[in-house]
Amino acid sequence: NAGVMQNPRHLVRRRGQEARLRCSPMKGHSHVYWYRQLPEEGLKFMVYLQKENIIDESGMPKERFSAEFPKEGPSILRIQQVVRGDSAAYFCASSPFTGPDGNQPQHFGDGTRLSIL
């Protein structure tokens, strides 16, 4: 009974390169959320996706960041032309549905630690 799977666990990129982070939700889950965690801080919401749809990307930086959740395959968080400030842990979570009061907890993956040289 696999949980939320993220890969890679660690990713090192040089400034200006692209970073692709992948997330496979738990079986039966169709809602995916991406969060970013800066050192010594809590997680900050980035984007919420359902299959083939971006529902809310209000937490995403306007430039260089994009996310998708195709009909087949994992959700992808893509960061173009990375900069030092993109260094963080990126977590994916999934849920089977969103309750009216947020009652349905989200299940988190182990995260991708992105380091920018």
Add this chain to the structure above:
Amino acid sequence: GDSVTQMEGPVTLSEEAFLTINCTYTATGYPSLFWYVQYPGEGLQLLLKATKADDKGSNKGFEATYRKETTSFHLEKGSVQVSDSAVYFCALPRKESSYKLIFGSGTRLLVRP
């Protein structure tokens, strides 16, 4: 706006000591409240939750009571173990977008043998 405030860490305790990690919140209405735990190098795991006022969430010896009078959801454990060493996050869903979890900044717990 909605927010969560946690006590700053690190909290360092000896094994079998009593643990309290304070969490207070500001929110419209009465949202569900969660405690998540993050072990080193891992993602967040849901530790416990409470969905309405006066509810007590409990799991693995940890407890937290939803107190609307004091807008608090403090995490407690009567006797901590070395394996409890982790970062603990208090969280709640934003009212207008309940899928957006708002996290506190986390409290690191270190339990010494």
